Amino acid sequence: AQTVTQSQPEMSVQEAETVTLSCTYDTSENNYYLFWYKQPPSRQMILVIRQEAYKQQNATENRFSVNFQKAAKSFSLKISDSQLGDTAMYFCAFMKLYSYQLIWGAGTKLIIKP
Amino acid sequence: NAGVTQTPKFQVLKTGQSMTLQCAQDMNHEYMSWYRQDPGMGLRLIHYSVGAGITDQGEVPNGYNVSRSTTEDFPLRLLSAAPSQTSVYFCASSFPGQGEGWETQYFGPGTRLLVL
Numbered sequence: 001a002q003t004v005t006q007s008q009p010e011m012s013v014q015e016a017e018t019v020t021l022s023c024t025y026d027t028s029e030n031n032y033y034l035f036w037y038k039q040p041p042s043r044q045m046i047l048v049i050r051q052e053a054y055k056q057q058n059a060t061e062n063r064f065s066v067n068f069q070k071a072a073k074s075f076s077l078k079i080s081d082s083q084l085g086d087t088a089m090y091f092c093a094f095m096k097l098y099s100y101q102l103i104w105g106a107g108t109k110l111i112i113k114p
Numbered sequence: 115n116a117g118v119t120q121t122p123k124f125q126v127l128k129t130g131q132s133m134t135l136q137c138a139q140d141m142n143h144e145y146m147s148w149y150r151q152d153p154g155m156g157l158r159l160i161h162y163s164v165g166a167g168i169t170d171q172g173e174v175p176n177g178y179n180v181s182r183s184t185t186e187d188f189p190l191r192l193l194s195a196a197p198s199q200t201s202v203y204f205c206a207s208s209f210p211g212q213g214e215g216w217e218t219q220y221f222g223p224g225t226r227l228l229v230l
Contacts, residue, residue, distance in 0.1 A: 004156065033217050045204060045221035091156060095217060100145050100164070100208065101172065102219065104156025 006105035023092030031097040039089040118222035127195040135190040137205030146188040150201040
């Protein structure tokens, strides 16, 4: 069975700083997808970024980028130039190819301080 | 295009009562699922459906029933509510197998359920 671990329950940084959230996973699969979702106080689950395991290039979306290390089974999220609106819970999730079922980490609470 | 909608937003039940959480999507997505979110834990899959008339169990199905009579709707039924079912429930959908981004799931706003 797949598992996803987020080892940082809570983090806080000053506005405009760069922050990295950690995620490790365990799987015997070779083809899969990894996701970072953001959950602000409104509780809405919002996709931040996704990565296909068969692509070596790290995904980027504006200020958000990932460091995907397939051999180490590591998938960290870097937020550059952090903004107050980035304050939220961040969840790492795993999905086997064509399974459509997401396996979630426990989340990291990120606080951006003014 | 409303995306994924859920009703109600908040509900209080007494132990033993039954209720249905509603989920609808207007994106013609074939795949729909229900997750529950408990404090300190990631989301856990309850039930899912890959199309009208087809449903299957996820990780934590006990105490919940689902059916899928249309592509748009995927209600979740609690037959006899228990305090252990106090949680936030999320519905999600996706349109699998259709090019780039097929695997991305879109979430509703959630339903907060309190069982006393």
